[in-house]
Amino acid sequence: MLFNSIEFVFFFIIVTSLYFILPHKYRWFLLLVASCYFYMAFVPIYILILFFTIVIDYFAGIWIEEASGKKKKRFLVLSLVANIGVLAVFKYYNFLNDNLTYLLHGAGWENPIPYLSILLPIGLSFHTFQAMSYTIEVYRGHQKAERHFGIYSLYVMFYPQLVAGPIERPQNLLWQFRKEHYFDYDRVVSGLRLMLWGFFMKLVIADRLAIYVNAAYGNPDKHDGLTLAVATMFFAFQIYCDFAGYSNIAIGAARVMGFDLMKNFNRPYLSSSVSEFWSRWHISLSTWFKDYLYISMGGNRVPIPRWYFNLFFTFLVSGLWHGANWTYIIWGALNGAYLVLALIRQRYIDKHVDNKIPLPASVRKFINIGITFVLICFSWIFFRAESVQDAFLIVGKIFKMEGQLFIDFTQMFYGFLGLAVLMGREIKQEYFKDSNSLLESANPVVRYATYMFLIVMILLIGVFDGSQFIYFQF
């Protein structure tokens, strides 16, 4: 079920109302049934894949807790193999087979391995990563194994974050299912407010910009460099508003019922370095990779070349996590390279050069934000392009900057209108922290007027064709 559908509005009202009406002891069951229904609205049969990993990880958690030494590790490996195996089959099998075919073809051989004609289960990478974080934390002794099968299932399937995160940790979420939540006015209003802002980001900005982006990226050979550059900038905001919009709706929906989910975005485009960007973008995934891959490889407590490798490799895997395509791998590699180059610059250049440029701190920050945005936009070209060939075609055209700008006046007008509201709010939150933004204003007239404004904007210029969230495919 899509958040941006009328079905979800009914679903949310019914589930939330029942949640507060039912006695605490039945609430986990209500949420589990609701989550199953939510997931089965996509491809019902795929619930069995979820069930398979839930059963494995549930027992693996208990066995890990009860075992010791090598046996403990063996159960962790069992859980990781099951989860990564499901990902490998459903997400990477055809990609690997494609590459094998290409290699064998080069040698003049036929590939005898058949292709699988399967659809990628919605949000597979999200819930498998959340499930893996559970068994790893139990293994590390940071989390007790959950004995209640229903509660554990709910940890993996909790509907607000089931298909696109935030990817939660068991220490943050599991205990909340046992806590009795009462109707709390401030919490409910705060959750609804966050949902409203999420809907605005998705319907008014992301889906509007998508129209221009899809037109340009769908036919890069027919568009000029300037158009593709503008489309890339639009895509940067499209993907941000699409994904952060989803996260806000998810966090808001959970908050209404009394659950706290982790923050997933923190005004990433106001970052003044790529490293800062990654501490503000998709925080739940970045910290997942940091906690379970980067640190496990030694993090920065290793010789410098190995440290750089750890960083680069983590981003390479992050690229692969996003999709089974070379475009995502290049995107991950680019971001890894940015970070490694930034470390090299800090170590060997900055102390000699940086301070010699006499610029006020605010100007320096502004320039750094601009440079970071351009670097991130450059990497988005590979993320969004249909193929590596398309990506290089787009890069080539952008660098030539020839031709005319394709002006879709209507889409650009509405898009910029939405972006102005977004940037106004983000700049206020980032640089004027002493007072609330309009949406959280202490003055009820201003606050309610802002709610009205956002709702009317959604009705007036929102896109209502029920388009999917980009991150569902991951």
Place this chain on the structure above:
Amino acid sequence: MLSQLIANNGFRKFLQRLLIFLLVLFALDFVVGSVLRKLYFTQKSGADYETIYAIEKSNEEVMVFGSSRARNHYHPEAFEKELGLSFYNAGRNGNFILYSNAVAQAVLKRHQPRIVILDVVGHEFEYYAPNYEKLSVLLPFYRNHPEIRSTVNLRGPFEKLKLGFQVYPFNSMLLSVGLGNTEFYNKKDPVIKGYSPINRELTEQPIVDTVNLHYEIDSVQAKSYEEFIIACKQAGVQLYIICSPYFNKLPVRDKSIVLAEQIAEQHGVPFWDHSQDPEFSWNPKNFYDVRHLNEPASLRFSKKIAEKIKASQQSGDTDSQPSESGN
């Protein structure tokens, strides 16, 4: 637990404020929606203005329905001169049979033209989600034109619910309604009685469309096409269904065109397939892109069609006239 919830002060406060909020929201929606409705129907230029004219004001004796190809291919001058009848082109860019049928139903309820031309396109009956989404251009007419409702409802199961908001029919129209109340669109792209003249020729080597012949027929759109025919027949209108020229040379006939011809035959309606008319097709001087004739070619094509209509009317009962190719 329900009693506990009702006894919760926060819950009571929430319900009270929600009620007030919704009342104010609906009032605001009503005011903004009413202003937009007023502005929408006072437009002077643009595609919406042309739809308003077709549905609410048209009284011409010859009317053309269809997509951008209808809008670019049927020149009023030729029909008025050849047939001596008034003419209006109700084609709309990016809209196909669902839109044409809805507009025709609304027009026929109020006014019966003597001749109606429906221009069909290749892939007319292929399922394509935007064909349904683009019916949003008819939302402003939902309230006062019950004849279009069944078509608009095809957009989705919750359309009636969404229309509870007065602003919703004008979603994404803020800019076009504003500009439509000026002469902006008329100055940008002059339109002659719904016909849009384009004076360009294909200069570069055209990128010829790749033709997908393996698609499923969307029965909803095919049914809509049949409803269009039936409505015209019941209104006593002489209907001609035409597939106008394409630049492309097609390897085989498109299955939508074949089906459209079969249905037309079943109803005894003339169907003229000019999609591969050698007088126009394959000559880049006749087209401004691979799907659309330029103005001089459209004038010649319109003249040819008008003469054909005149001849068919002079020869007597057009209902029994067999379908024919345009060659």
